[in-house]
Amino acid sequence: MIDRKIDLRYARALYGLCVDKELQLDYIVKDFREIVTTLNANPKLFNILKITAIQPSKKFNIINDLFQNRVNEELLSFISYVISKGRVDIIEGVCEIFEELVNKFKNRIYAVATSAVELDEYEKQLLKKAFEHKLNKTMNFSFMVDSSLIAGIVVQIGDIVYDGSLKSYIENIKHRLLRLAV
Numbered sequence: 001m002i003d004r005k006i007d008l009r010y011a012r013a014l015y016g017l018c019v020d021k022e023l024q025l026d027y028i029v030k031d032f033r034e035i036v037t038t039l040n041a042n043p044k045l046f047n048i049l050k051i052t053a054i055q056p057s058k059k060f061n062i063i064n065d066l067f068q069n070r071v072n073e074e075l076l077s078f079i080s081y082v083i084s085k086g087r088v089d090i091i092e093g094v095c096e097i098f099e100e101l102v103n104k105f106k107n108r109i110y111a112v113a114t115s116a117v118e119l120d121e122y123e124k125q126l127l128k129k130a131f132e133h134k135l136n137k138t139m140n141f142s143f144m145v146d147s148s149l150i151a152g153i154v155v156q157i158g159d160i161v162y163d164g165s166l167k168s169y170i171e172n173i174k175h176r177l178l179r180l181a182v
Contacts, residue, residue, distance in 0.1 A: 012101070014098050023072065031071035032075060032098060035071060035079060039092075048062070049063075056080075056083065082094070109157055110141075113144070114145070115152070116145070116165065116166070124143060128141055131155065152168075
């Protein structure tokens, strides 16, 4: 929980910086994800950045060599600052929270829709419009197929699940019948 508070503090600081400097938030999110992906794909690099015996200026040079002209300069300075404070471990969490802040600002929600069969484009757009109307937010969906649902669709938005699958319906009936039998 404490780590999440620290991540949130840094994410808010970055968000404030981006707003003050009128930076394109979606580009900063994309660049930040690129940095996180690179660090996760290179554990040796990640471990080098964690070593406190290495001077922050050398760590900055490593980060600068990797990302200069590839990511936003303000973001690069922010990442260097975080690393100089010995907080390389929180970079991924800060990225996640920063993206949440950007999505909240832009009134966007991400959802996962799982259906028993592949949905065509018309059905996907219909589902998207229905949820945008219901939630009054811009929806971005990831679509998956799970034939064990038998029929129907399950939509997960954060911690909320809208379950319209036949599998769930059958399970509910089964539980009701079992309660009646007792």
